[in-house]
Amino acid sequence: MSLEKRFTEHFSKIKGYEEAIALLYWDLRTGAPKKGVELRSETIGTLSAEVFSLSTSDEFGELLSSLEAETANLDPFICRSVEEARKEYNLSKKVPPEEYKKFVVLKSKAESVWETAKENSDFPLFLPYLEDLVSATKKMVDYWGEKNGSVYNTLLDQYEPGMTTEILDSVFGKLRERIVPLVQKIAASPNKPETAFLYEHFPKQAQRDFSREMLAQLGYDFNAGRLDETVHPFMISINRQDIRVTTKYDESDFRTAVFGTIHEGGHAMYEQNLGNALAGLPIETGASMGMHESQSLFCENFIGRSEYFWQENFDLLKQYAPDQFKNVQLLDYVRAINESKPSLIRIEADELSYALHIMVRYELEKGLFNGELQVSDLPQLWNDKYEEYLGIRPTNDAEGVLQDVHWAGASFGYFPSYALGYMYAAQFKQAMLKDVPNYDELLVKRNIQPVRDWLTTNIHHYGAFKKPMDILKDVTGEGLNPDYLANYLEEKYTKIYQLKE
């Protein structure tokens, strides 16, 4: 058997296991009976261990080395896949198994302690675990080897290949300089949208049907996926022809389901449009976490929150909730769904203030790993930064530093990807206008296909064959540039809040 064939067969086996694991997880979230959960978790553990052992076997390591010796003759997709597989292989193999196991146990313990700590707003309870997590993560980086000159850059690179604090400091700085004044102007504006009608009772079944309409408009293929309900919405790839979306229905705020579905629909659009050449390979996935987020945010904000998109769709929405919207004008509706109000909780933030939440976390993470601050400093610094950037101050740690689970899972370096997604999306939108100048008109006509085709050709199609920074460069002709997002936000919110220029 040829080396390439051995490689693809190996991954087709791994993909099979991953399909099973993904479905076991999806089922757990969408309706598995609660008594079966314990055994289910063990089963997920059994299969995950199998994937781990397939991905790190000595035999596989030798196969990778043989392939690396012939890169010149390899199919380019295989070649890039070997590179990715090697990266994963090294991450797993360089850590002694007993250290790795200790790290997994620590994370699992810390997550359950974090739950209690958040419930009781008790940071001191979580503190020693967070300290251990930071030092254990530093130790992991010792094993892996530092990348791009610092421990924290090594972590950033795992989620967003090529991303560094040098880049982030610069783009976040510029962005903050333009967002903070905007947030302040909005707070001072007398022209606030009327939003009471948003919170009227909207029955779940009708929300579900309307959400399906939204997915259909995005071009979501229901023959290669399905929509279900979960506590936290997500998109999951079961197999390449089975890309599922979940959403949450809040009967006193239909926006949760509608914009949540459009957001996850954006992730699904990415996965449903990956090129056939990637089939079965490890690069058959999004280019990075930030690139994936750019697609969901593109759909949610640049399509879903656009006034043009609602020009016809508002009438459609009225068919699903006639009483709720009967006295509401289109413009008032658009203003309401674009309301911006600083909040303490990241996952409830609007698109204007979202990046500020990320910056708080980024600066604290960076400080922790560069040794500039201690875990015990976090609550105070957190609250100060919220006051500085968003103009509001948490009254306790549950709504402050303890709000997110990420640190309990040692996902340091992950948060920035969310903000990158916003910036990528705005930059793509600008580039798209050159090829699709009638963008707004297409949204009015609810003809998203040319928009989707553009995204597919330029982004989705490549999967992880190209790296995120290369995609950005190839598509927009420049590197990461926060001005596009800032311009978009200024223009949009000036209009919504009738701000003076």
Place this chain on the structure above:
Amino acid sequence: MSLEKRFTEHFSKIKGYEEAIALLYWDLRTGAPKKGVELRSETIGTLSAEVFSLSTSDEFGELLSSLEAETANLDPFICRSVEEARKEYNLSKKVPPEEYKKFVVLKSKAESVWETAKENSDFPLFLPYLEDLVSATKKMVDYWGEKNGSVYNTLLDQYEPGMTTEILDSVFGKLRERIVPLVQKIAASPNKPETAFLYEHFPKQAQRDFSREMLAQLGYDFNAGRLDETVHPFMISINRQDIRVTTKYDESDFRTAVFGTIHEGGHAMYEQNLGNALAGLPIETGASMGMHESQSLFCENFIGRSEYFWQENFDLLKQYAPDQFKNVQLLDYVRAINESKPSLIRIEADELSYALHIMVRYELEKGLFNGELQVSDLPQLWNDKYEEYLGIRPTNDAEGVLQDVHWAGASFGYFPSYALGYMYAAQFKQAMLKDVPNYDELLVKRNIQPVRDWLTTNIHHYGAFKKPMDILKDVTGEGLNPDYLANYLEEKYTKIYQLKE
């Protein structure tokens, strides 16, 4: 690690794989998007191959031998599990892999040819495949080694340990002698139940809610299972705390869902009540296919079709479909749901004529394997036997010999289990009355728990620790005896059809 520990760890791994396979299958039936089916099938294949290799590895064979050398010192549940594992091991290992693969391919091909043949009522198309299936199955038996003196007995024993043609000839003969005259009397009876009201429109959602009520009354634990919709109803064990049931909703015949759900609920009752001592072992399952069917049929017929069960439940049913039943009296309802009418199609048969359908198939299978008849004789013989036993004759092979998929999958020896389930159930009912004399009254009160407890203590609890014939003997004090089923049917149908004694 002790031998016992190695054995249980091995099976806990296998159970993990089996959970994944079961869920992948369940999902395929309950709503997986159609484009994902092809990859899904490959994934099921990948994991099944893994289970096969875990169950047949030389290392595992050696472990079995070591355990067999110490049976005297083994925990009895492990001891019995080793016996079962050895049986499976031998079945798989004795056939040369290339022969086994050829057999699998033949079955898969034959199933797709059978579909076309049934669609076009074209037996000659299927004939060469059926001939190959019979001879390939004989060859398998050559590898396995004959059991109980004949090829066909070997096959029977796989589904129903200890079952032989000697036993079946005798019990089927006795049963037929009493059922056939009863069928004839009913056909001649002028007192036929009025059934038109059964076919009125009963909305799916209401059927679903009522079906859930039925499961709840049976003691089905919804925290350890769920009810979904599929084209063909089934029960599936995902893990020991996750036993799922599916049903089918026919809006012009609510009986499909209600009795289908109760039937599958009986299977689920068995699986939900397996003893804790069996946890994770290969004997954590029903004692046999026939024993499993006895539990589903007990629920469906001895509970679900009893006049006592409907005494209160008919009012409940009326709440779900008030118009449909408003002019119907309880007695007329009970007579209608117990209508008996010979039909050509097994899966539509009522409890009286069902066993006759099985006898036709049994006699033909036995003849094929004992060399007394040729595959080409089947259509003619099939039709003759239907005329003889049921008084009706198929007009084509689609509604005759081609109706069931079982033979295309080489499941020879499987059909008799269905009829055994009826006989076991009737025999258990009689034994139960000694311990639960107020059985009818409990049904009226909709207090099924004492009935369920009796079944659990005597049957469910043991799983496959005891063999089916031993369970029967221990519970009823005698061997298989068709008189109980015959008595029950005579008494019941004499009443329903007001037959003269």
